[in-house]
Structures are given as structure tokens and as C-alpha cells.
Amino acid sequence: MKFALTTGQRRLAAVIFVSAAFLAPLAGCGKDEKKAEAEKSVDAIAMFETPAIAKQLIEPIIGTGTIAPAKTTTLGPRVTGIIDKIDVYVGARVKEGDPLFHTRDVEIRLRVAELENQVKLAKAEVRNTSRAFERANELHASGFVSNGGLDNAQAAKDAANAKLGIAQAQLASAKQMLDDCTVRAPFDGVITRRDVDEGKYMATMGGMMGMSAPGGGSDVPGMGGGGGGGGVLQIMKIDIVAAIVQIPETDLKRIKVGTKGKIVIDSMGRSFDSYVVILNDLIDTNTRGVEVRLPILNADYAVKPGLFARAELYPEPRNVLALKRSALQGTENSRYVFVAENGVAKRVPVKVRQIDAESVEVLSGLSEGQRALTGPNLPLLAEGIPVKIETVAANTAETEADAASTPQ
Structure with a gap:
């Protein structure tokens, strides 16, 4: 059966056909633009930012050395004759004036x-x-x-x-x-060596036996200092001891008498706060080192002379521009970072100096407050790649996650 269309119906059908033909390209154009925007959003790499921050840096100076007594004296007889009696033994604690040994009188x-x-x-x-x-x-x-x-x-x-x-x-x-004839302790101390026993005939060696300098050893060659074996007893004052350590001469300009420090004695598992009390003016030409001395109060005699010691000295802080190491890329001789510029990554060469395991000092390439890109996607970056900066909260969460996963 065929139906005949009226004139009005034919006109309406023509309008609908023309409208459909006109709107179809417009609908397709809108889809393409949305697709392009979506593709662009997918291509942008999510990144975090970390700023270059000005701060004061204290760089410790490390030195190694030995614990030494405040005084060391090797005592010999003051009168020529036979050593008749020795009152003390090695390890004995003595007070100033206590009798130590006697010559036959x-x-x-x-x-x-x-x-x-x-x-x-x-x-x-x-x-x-x-x-x-x-x-x-x-x-x-x-x-x-x-x-x-x-x-x-x-x-x-x-x-x-x-x-x-x-x-x-x-x-x-x-x-x-x-x-x-009775030799007495010249100061409070401990007997650290006994060279002879009773019955030994000993001369006074010109009356100069036992002369020594504070800090160890004799100032007179052959006069019984420092283990020479020319005396009867050796006594050390160790209620105060000192760490005698060497530091590189290149660090000499950074320290002075009074510079604070810490002495670490690994064999004891202990550390002691101290300060530089003596800065030797003589440079060791063999090691190119400078000798410094840091005292330790040692009332219980727990710290023994001769122990190996490490010293950390803390000079005055200096101003640096610090950046997290996680933003750094490249090799040792060619370092660089990425920054976001107009929505894309830009490579910026930098010169840096190591501070610690987490930070570097920026010597050139970045200014204070300038932000470098960082995050797990950093290896994917290249010059000109679109980037999307995550929020501060997300950055903080990412930093905490990295810290938790970093081996200690």
C-alpha cells in the first residue's frame, strides 16, 4: 500500500534532512577536540617539585689520633745507690706526695x-x-x-x-x-710502668733523672722518658686526658682554639663532647697534617692512654644553596636537573658539591627558590616533554614514601 505525502509533509522532511546533514560534521568536530585534549592530558608526565633552599651548613672536620695523658713522668732515683724498697705496682693509683720507692740510706x-x-x-x-x-x-x-x-x-x-x-x-x-732517698709521687696519677726491682744499683745520671714534659715523654734525651727504661717507675696523670689527633692542613683555616668537637672512642663505644684546647703551630711535613688536642675529664680513669680516637670538629657554619639529591641527573662530570617551563620539561646544567646522602650544594645553575623536578617519573623526562606538577600534599606523601624505602 502506498501513502501519498502532502505538500507540508514533504517540506518538513526536506528541512529535517538538511539539518541532519549540517549538524553531522559539527558533532564529529567536537569529538575530535575532546579526543585531542584527552590525548594531550595522557602524554603529560606527573612530577613533583623540590626547591633550592638557602641554609647554614656545618661541615664536620674528621681527624684520627690517640688518647694521651695530661702528664707523664719517668721517675729515677735522686740519690745514687741500691734501690732498697718499691712501694707500688703497675696499676696503682697514687696521690701527690705518696712514697713510691726508696734508695738505701x-x-x-x-x-x-x-x-x-x-x-x-x-x-x-x-x-x-x-x-x-x-x-x-x-x-x-x-x-x-x-x-x-x-x-x-x-x-x-x-x-x-x-x-x-x-x-x-x-x-x-x-x-x-x-x-x-724516698721518691714521692709528683702528682695524682697511676703507675703505668715498673722498670726494675729491689736490689738494683742505680745512679742519678747527673741528678736529671725523671725530668719530663707535660703531655708525655722527656725533654732530655736519654733521661728516662717514653719507655727508655732508664728509670724505676713511670707515672701518668690521667684524671684529665687528651685526644691528640691530626686533621688535614687544608682545614686549618676553619678551626681555632675553642672550636667545639666530639671525641669518639670506638673500643669503648662512647663519645665525649670537647673542644680544641691546643692547636699546634707545627705542620707535619710527612702527613701534611695539623695536630690538635681535645681534653676529656676522666675522673674514673675509664679512658686509657693509648686508645685510638676519632674526633669530629664543628667549625662555624657557612651559607649554602641546598637541593635534594633526588632531583639530580647525569654523571659526575655532567650534572643537570629539569625544571618546568610553560608546562614542559627544560634541562638545566648545574654544578654541585656533595653535602650528605640526601642533599647537594648547588654551586651554579639554579637560584634560591627555583624548583627542580623530582619524583618516580624523573627517568622518563627529556627536553620538551609535557609535565604535570602534583600538589604539595602529594609531594610530601611521595617524599615520605621515598624516605621509608631508602636503606638506612
């Missing part, structure tokens, strides 16, 4: 007794000559004694006084020798 005691009697005789002679002078002086006033006689009496008196003075000096010397 029998002959000296006899000499003291002899000189005491000589002093008595000299005093008696002084009394006699003094009385004789007084009588001569009285008779001289009466004219019974000549001037020559008075002068003779005066001379006899003066000679007797001189003899008394000599006898008294000799007695004092002998008593000092008797006292020197």
Missing part, C-alpha cells in the same frame, strides 16, 4: 749524724770566740788590749761563724739527700 744517715756533731762543735767555737771578742773589746776600751789584739779577736769570731755556716749547709744538704 744507711751511709747518708751516718753522714747526717756526723754533720750534726760538726754543727755542735762549730756553735761551741762561735760561743767561745764571741766571748773572747767581748773581753778584748772591754780591755781595749781600758787601754789594756791593742788595736791588733782586738782585730785578732774579731777575726777569730768571724772565722768561727763561717765554720758554723759551712757545717750547717753541709748538714742541710745531707738531710735533703736523706729525704731524697
